[in-house]
Amino acid sequence: MARKINFYAGPAGLPLPALERAQKELLDFENTGMSVMEISHRSKEYDKVHNEAIELTRELLGVPDNYKIMLLQGGGNLQFAMLPMNILHGGKKADYIVTGQWAKKAFKEAKIVAGDNARCVCNMEGEKFNRLPRPEEIKINPDAAYVHICSNNTIFGTQWKNWPDTKGIPLCADMSSDIMWRPIDVKDFAFIYAGAQKNLGPSGLVVAIMRNDFLEMCSDKLPSMLQYRIHADKNSLYNTPPCFSIYILRNVLAYNKSIGGLGAIYKNNLKKGELLYGCIDKHADFYKPFVAVKEDRSYMNINFFLPTEELTTKFIDEAKKNNMVGVKGYRDVGGIRISAYNAVSVSDIEALVSFMEDFVKKSG
Amino acid sequence: MARKINFYAGPAGLPLPALERAQKELLDFENTGMSVMEISHRSKEYDKVHNEAIELTRELLGVPDNYKIMLLQGGGNLQFAMLPMNILHGGKKADYIVTGQWAKKAFKEAKIVAGDNARCVCNMEGEKFNRLPRPEEIKINPDAAYVHICSNNTIFGTQWKNWPDTKGIPLCADMSSDIMWRPIDVKDFAFIYAGAQKNLGPSGLVVAIMRNDFLEMCSDKLPSMLQYRIHADKNSLYNTPPCFSIYILRNVLAYNKSIGGLGAIYKNNLKKGELLYGCIDKHADFYKPFVAVKEDRSYMNINFFLPTEELTTKFIDEAKKNNMVGVKGYRDVGGIRISAYNAVSVSDIEALVSFMEDFVKKSG
Numbered sequence: 001m002a003r004k005i006n007f008y009a010g011p012a013g014l015p016l017p018a019l020e021r022a023q024k025e026l027l028d029f030e031n032t033g034m035s036v037m038e039i040s041h042r043s044k045e046y047d048k049v050h051n052e053a054i055e056l057t058r059e060l061l062g063v064p065d066n067y068k069i070m071l072l073q074g075g076g077n078l079q080f081a082m083l084p085m086n087i088l089h090g091g092k093k094a095d096y097i098v099t100g101q102w103a104k105k106a107f108k109e110a111k112i113v114a115g116d117n118a119r120c121v122c123n124m125e126g127e128k129f130n131r132l133p134r135p136e137e138i139k140i141n142p143d144a145a146y147v148h149i150c151s152n153n154t155i156f157g158t159q160w161k162n163w164p165d166t167k168g169i170p171l172c173a174d175m176s177s178d179i180m181w182r183p184i185d186v187k188d189f190a191f192i193y194a195g196a197q198k199n200l201g202p203s204g205l206v207v208a209i210m211r212n213d214f215l216e217m218c219s220d221k222l223p224s225m226l227q228y229r230i231h232a233d234k235n236s237l238y239n240t241p242p243c244f245s246i247y248i249l250r251n252v253l254a255y256n257k258s259i260g261g262l263g264a265i266y267k268n269n270l271k272k273g274e275l276l277y278g279c280i281d282k283h284a285d286f287y288k289p290f291v292a293v294k295e296d297r298s299y300m301n302i303n304f305f306l307p308t309e310e311l312t313t314k315f316i317d318e319a320k321k322n323n324m325v326g327v328k329g330y331r332d333v334g335g336i337r338i339s340a341y342n343a344v345s346v347s348d349i350e351a352l353v354s355f356m357e358d359f360v361k362k363s364g
Numbered sequence: 365m366a367r368k369i370n371f372y373a374g375p376a377g378l379p380l381p382a383l384e385r386a387q388k389e390l391l392d393f394e395n396t397g398m399s400v401m402e403i404s405h406r407s408k409e410y411d412k413v414h415n416e417a418i419e420l421t422r423e424l425l426g427v428p429d430n431y432k433i434m435l436l437q438g439g440g441n442l443q444f445a446m447l448p449m450n451i452l453h454g455g456k457k458a459d460y461i462v463t464g465q466w467a468k469k470a471f472k473e474a475k476i477v478a479g480d481n482a483r484c485v486c487n488m489e490g491e492k493f494n495r496l497p498r499p500e501e502i503k504i505n506p507d508a509a510y511v512h513i514c515s516n517n518t519i520f521g522t523q524w525k526n527w528p529d530t531k532g533i534p535l536c537a538d539m540s541s542d543i544m545w546r547p548i549d550v551k552d553f554a555f556i557y558a559g560a561q562k563n564l565g566p567s568g569l570v571v572a573i574m575r576n577d578f579l580e581m582c583s584d585k586l587p588s589m590l591q592y593r594i595h596a597d598k599n600s601l602y603n604t605p606p607c608f609s610i611y612i613l614r615n616v617l618a619y620n621k622s623i624g625g626l627g628a629i630y631k632n633n634l635k636k637g638e639l640l641y642g643c644i645d646k647h648a649d650f651y652k653p654f655v656a657v658k659e660d661r662s663y664m665n666i667n668f669f670l671p672t673e674e675l676t677t678k679f680i681d682e683a684k685k686n687n688m689v690g691v692k693g694y695r696d697v698g699g700i701r702i703s704a705y706n707a708v709s710v711s712d713i714e715a716l717v718s719f720m721e722d723f724v725k726k727s728g
Contacts, residue, residue, distance in 0.1 A: 001392050032365070037565075038375060038376060040373065077603040080587070225441045225444075
């Protein structure tokens with residue numbers, strides 16, 4: 001079967017060369033006579049993969065030396081709890097900006113951990129998360145130990161382009177659905193974390209990046225697996241890591257580097273957005289975008305509605321016939337959602353736009 | 365390169381047919397035109413794999429209907445904390461039997477969570493963990509909410525063949541290094557958990573089996589990812605599971621079923637033990653077993669010492685030349701450790717024994 005054009009929201013498509021590399025050596029990793037899945041995590045062969053994944057993350061994102069990179073388990077969801085468990089001890093407080101379903105979940109978990117010491121300082125749910133807050137809508141408390149945002153709203157399709165001004169308070173971001181979509185200045189953050197399963201690799205792996213002074217604030221009274229300090233001190237080898245997922249991460253990052261790094265990837269993503277939003281805006285009476293403010297639109301997840309439910313169903317069915325999967329909107333939103341992560345190519349989007357143009361002609 | 369004979373303690377060898385199946389369909393899973401890594405965890409294609417992994421676990425281990433099977437992340441180490449976090453609320457207490465490094469770690473994490481409410485009721489460290497306790501050495505408290513054991517001591521090579529009599533108190537077992545090595549009666553346990561990376565699949569996945577009444581005792585006040593009840597209620601799809609690891613688990617279990625299930629596997633393991641311990645006992649002056657009591661010897665991890673450090677190094681080097689890896693003992697123990705998990709075949713052990721016989725002849 002020909003490879004599909006994969007618009008799943010996550011787990012999502014991965015770069016073909018990264019998978020081909022894995023397939024080729026699945027039974028014999030670098031002449032070891034074993035699969036990379038079968039090798040001790042304390043072996044020199046695995047160690048090389050592990051460190052390469054970390055070093056490529058540092059190189060591609062430009063992570064400064066005063067930040068630790070950790071490879072963790074439990075998805076973004078466990079981070080929602082680990083962050084407040086580690087930082088909000090001794091009565092410390094934190095501010096949450098709620099711009100979508102995942103930001104809301106992060107806040108909910110922080111409430112479980114810290115009760116009223118976790119505060120929501122901006123909630124866009126009243127407007128169905130269809131835009132991001134303007135600076136004057138965010139009231140950060142000066143006593144906050146950190147401010148938490150979700151950089152890209154996977155479900156509703158908004159994406160921060162400029163970070164909120166926290167006035168020096170450490171900024172923490174869940175970047176699960178847009179990490180490495182473009183170059184960023186890591187120095188703007190005290191903590192970045194991302195589930196791998198959108199832009200980085202398979203599910204079951206989280207990449208976390210923490211500034212040393214923030215790491216110093218972390219509790220050392222928690223169960224070992226929940227302590228960032230232990231994972232950082234042990235180079236994410238305190239326990240057996242998810243070795244195969246880290247191996248695929250390494251393959252994806254090595255591929256990303258080979259095509260020119262985040263600069264080249266950003267250029268592709270801008271082009272993809274231009275093509276797809278261009279088509280949507282051109283047919284604004286037919287393809288109605290969910291997001292109300294153009295600047296807030298996501299380049300990773302693009303939501304729009306068709307005039308009727310019947311047309312939506314037809315769109316999904318015909319997309320499938322045209323080799324495209326994963327275009328159905330999230331259950332709470334409906335309509336169409338195109339997830340266009342890094343592994344989605346410009347030509348994939350060209351194929352989609354051509355399909356959308358035809359669809360308007362036939363049905364508009 | 366020819367496949368190695370893999371004696372790693374974990375991650376360890378996997379059945380070749382399970383890996384070949386993965387390799388074959390790595391770029392195109394069941395005619396989807398996508399890798400199983402690239403498919404939404406909410407898709408019907410992934411759902412089938414997920415449920416098959418759970419059902420095969422139920423079938424192979426004979427898990428009764430009043431037990432839930434969960435697929436979790438964070439390794440055995442996170443379970444060391446989750447179990448007391450979930451059960452030891454409201455002043456509840458638990459008893460730990462410490463027979464090795466992992467049992468000791470489980471107790472240490474329980475102490476972090478529950479302080480003095482986690483009690484060590486038997487500690488074999490004074491004898492360097494070289495045997496299991498006799499029944500009269502274990503003093504279980506009648507007020508314990510559970511008793512915790514580690515069924516196989518990976519590092520020192522002891523293995524419980526008969527469970528301690530808890531007089532009706534729920535028994536919980538870390539079976540990371542020997543789950544499915546033989547048929548067991550799951551009804552003897554309230555909770556069983558196992559990191560996948562020894563007998564079941566790749567690292568980054570835990571199989572957990574909990575009796576419904578024990579599940580009812582679990583806290584609903586914890587962060588969501590740390591609540592067993594949520595994972596059980598959501599069929600381990602509360603968040604994105606480690607899909608590829610679960611897929612490999614499915615492949616391994618399907619293979620295990622195809623060769624006759626745990627009855628056949630047990631027969632192989634008994635044969636392997638008979639061959640290897642037979643050789644050790646035959647040359648008792650040369651190969652000195654670490655474990656002091658024959659009945660306590662593990663069929664999964666076999667530790668022995670050679671007369672000198674030089675011979676140990678030579679043994680490791682020559683084993684490597686004979687296509688065998690992972691025979692070096694754990695750093696705290698030294699000597700030789702052979703891990704002979706399910707994927708190690710009788711003929712692998714025959715090759716090892718033949719090598720060991722030659723080695724004695726040359727060096728003894």
